[in-house]
Amino acid sequence: MAFTTALEFRELASQDEQQAIDAHHAMLADDFEFLPTWSEDQQWEEFIYRMSAGRRGENIPDGWVRSALFAAFDDGELVGRVSVRYELNDWLLQKGGHIGYGVVPEHRRRGVAAALCQFGLREVQAAGVDQALVTCDSTNAGSIATILKCGGELDQQFPHLDAADGTRTLRYWISTQSNR
Numbered sequence: 001m002a003f004t005t006a007l008e009f010r011e012l013a014s015q016d017e018q019q020a021i022d023a024h025h026a027m028l029a030d031d032f033e034f035l036p037t038w039s040e041d042q043q044w045e046e047f048i049y050r051m052s053a054g055r056r057g058e059n060i061p062d063g064w065v066r067s068a069l070f071a072a073f074d075d076g077e078l079v080g081r082v083s084v085r086y087e088l089n090d091w092l093l094q095k096g097g098h099i100g101y102g103v104v105p106e107h108r109r110r111g112v113a114a115a116l117c118q119f120g121l122r123e124v125q126a127a128g129v130d131q132a133l134v135t136c137d138s139t140n141a142g143s144i145a146t147i148l149k150c151g152g153e154l155d156q157q158f159p160h161l162d163a164a165d166g167t168r169t170l171r172y173w174i175s176t177q178s179n180r
């Protein structure tokens with residue numbers, strides 16, 4: 001099904017609480033946190049304030065970097081989200097990358113992931129990042145296809161990172177210059 005309108009990308013707001021928490025619960029089945037660092041006992045207003053402060057580079061915990069969370073809406077309906085890290089620390093350089101996205105199950109296979117990734121690329125480019133690191137599990141066919149569609153190329157020196165539990169993380173770089 002095609003989009004009824006162009007996707008709207010913005011930070012989460014007060015009125016998004018129910019949709020966002022529903023998406024968070026729906027995606028735990030994918031072992032994916034739609035609302036990173038959110039917990040059931042946290043007030044929604046506190047969470048969105050913390051996300052917004054993080055985007056401005058305020059109140060960042062030690063060892064963390066400036067980051068933001070953006071949601072994508074199709075005609076008011078929440079369809080996905082993208083996390084953007086504006087710089088890399090050691091862990092992000094190895095495994096986390098600059099950009100992470102997830103699409104609400106009923107909105108998959110419509111190009112939302114690629115749109116989220118492109119949005120993330122524009123966002124980090126505006127912050128001065130020329131090459132964005134985007135990583136994914138080697139078994140995640142949808143994410144691999146998304147990254148390749150956005151121009152990802154495997155890191156030449158360390159194309160993957162293997163964990164002790166047998167999982168493999170693929171490490172791709174995407175030029176933000178060609179994604180405006």
Ligand SMILES: CC(C)(COP(=O)(O)OP(=O)(O)OC[C@H]1O[C@@H](n2cnc3c(N)ncnc32)[C@H](O)[C@@H]1OP(=O)(O)O)[C@@H](O)C(=O)NCCC(=O)NCCS
Pocket residue numbers: 030032100101102103104107108109110111112113114115135136137140141142143145146149
């Ligand atoms: C992976 C995920 C983000 C893909 O989202 P999506 O909106 O369905 O992806 P898109 O519609 O933008 O598709 C992008 C490409 O991936 C392909 N694709 C999507 N899902 C796929 C799947 N399950 N298997 C194979 N290819 C897939 C599409 O065909 C498309 O390629 P094409 O344009 O060449 O046909 C989504 O399944 C998801 O949120 N999964 C759980 C969270 C997650 O894994 N996030 C990524 C962490 S790195």
